[in-house]
Amino acid sequence: MALMKKNELKLFLDKLFEVYPNPRCELNYINHFTLLVAIILSAQSTDKGVNKVTEKLFPVASTPEEMLLLGEERLKQYIRSINYFNNKAKSIIKLAHQLIENFNGQIPTDFETLKTLSGVGQKTASVFLNVAYHAPFIGVDTHVFRLCHRLNICKGKDPSAVQEKLQKIIPASYQPDVALALVFHGRYVCTAKRPKCATCPLKDVCTAIENKEI
Numbered sequence: 001m002a003l004m005k006k007n008e009l010k011l012f013l014d015k016l017f018e019v020y021p022n023p024r025c026e027l028n029y030i031n032h033f034t035l036l037v038a039i040i041l042s043a044q045s046t047d048k049g050v051n052k053v054t055e056k057l058f059p060v061a062s063t064p065e066e067m068l069l070l071g072e073e074r075l076k077q078y079i080r081s082i083n084y085f086n087n088k089a090k091s092i093i094k095l096a097h098q099l100i101e102n103f104n105g106q107i108p109t110d111f112e113t114l115k116t117l118s119g120v121g122q123k124t125a126s127v128f129l130n131v132a133y134h135a136p137f138i139g140v141d142t143h144v145f146r147l148c149h150r151l152n153i154c155k156g157k158d159p160s161a162v163q164e165k166l167q168k169i170i171p172a173s174y175q176p177d178v179a180l181a182l183v184f185h186g187r188y189v190c191t192a193k194r195p196k197c198a199t200c201p202l203k204d205v206c207t208a209i210e211n212k213e214i
Contacts, residue, residue, distance in 0.1 A: 002152065003152050003153070003154060003155070004151070004152050004153055004207055008205070008207060009153065009169065009170075010171075011205045012151070012153075012202065012205045012206070013170070013171070013174050013178070014205075015201070015202050015204070015205045016178075016181050016182070016185065016202060017174070017177065017181060019181075019185070019201045019202065020177075020180075020181040020184050020185065022177075023177055023180035023181045023183070023184050024180065025127075025131045025180060026047045026051075027039065027042060027047050027050060027051065027054075027131075028051045028054060028055065028058075029054070029058070030058050030062045031062060031063075032106075032107045032128075032132050033062065033063055033064060033067075033099070033105075033107060034054070034058050034062050035128060035131060035132055036095070036107055036120070036124075036128050037054070037067075037092055037095075038050055038051075038054055039124050039127050039128055039131075040088060040091060040092060040095070040119040040120070040124060041053070041054070041079060041082050041088055041092075043083075043084070043088075043124070044083045044084065045082050045083045049081065049082060050082065052081070053078055053079050053081060053082060056078060057075075057078040057079065061075070063105065064095075064096035064097075064099040064100050064105050065096075065100065065105065067092060067093065067096040068093065068096045068097065068100070071093070072089050072090060072093045075089045075092060075093065076089045088119065091118045091119030092118075092119060094118035094119075095117055095118040095119055095120070098117055098118060099117070107128070107132075109129065109133065111125055111126075111129065111137070114128065114129070122159070122160050122163065123139050123140060123141060123159055123163075124139075125137075126138065126139035126140075126163065126179075127139035127141070127179070130176065130179060130180075131180075134176045135176065136167075136172060136175035136176050137175075137179075138163055138166045138167055138170065138175060138178060138179045139163070139179045140159035140160075140162045140163045140166070140179070141159075141179075141183060142186075142192075143182060143183045143185075143186030143187055144159075144162070144166075144179055144182045144183060144186065145159050145162055146186060146190075146192060147182050147185065147186045147190055148162050148166070148182075150190065150195075150208055151190070151206060151207065151208050152207055152208060153166075153169075154166060154169060166178070185202065189201070189202075190202075
């Protein structure tokens with residue numbers, strides 16, 4: 001199936017934002033440091049599961065200094081229900097060290113600098129800047145990656161390739177909110193195994209349904 005044409009994409013985006021007018025990140029956080037930690041924890045884990053552990057973690061460690069005082073082993077006890085908690089604990093402690101030693105405890109706002117931090121790749125940096133500053137970075141998680149291919153928005157071999165294409169084809173005015181809107185749609189309607197096509201509020205502008213691809 002061919003990719004959405006420019007006019008089809010515009011219709012889809014208009015309807016997407018009609019359904020999800022003010023999408024907001026479902027991760028709970030206190031400040032920019034806890035937001036970044038929550039995003040790191042959310043890799044291959046659900047927001048619900050992350051919120052469950054950070055509800056207890058963040059009251060005792062909401063700054064890089066407090067996280068270092070907590071230490072790697074105690075951090076593991078808080079996040080052990082999260083996938084890959086050992087590696088994530090190591091990354092978060094190293095992140096806290098980097099922020100204190102190199103950035104006076106503050107999260108850098110430059111995209112390339114962010115990616116030099118422990119546990120922070122392209123997706124994490126994009127999501128952080130988008131949520132923290134409403135910057136026009138389109139973070140591509142599993143939902144966004146799946147929907148882009150399934151709905152013929154764009155295609156790419158990996159999330160980075162999809163993000164690069166999205167940044168080119170999504171109009172600037174939509175870029176700050178499009179990732180979260182797609183996340184909501186992928187999480188609650190256009191789900192991986194059993195998409196709710198019959199009741200989908202976007203079915204009238206979905207070329208995948210029209211061509212029976214889902």
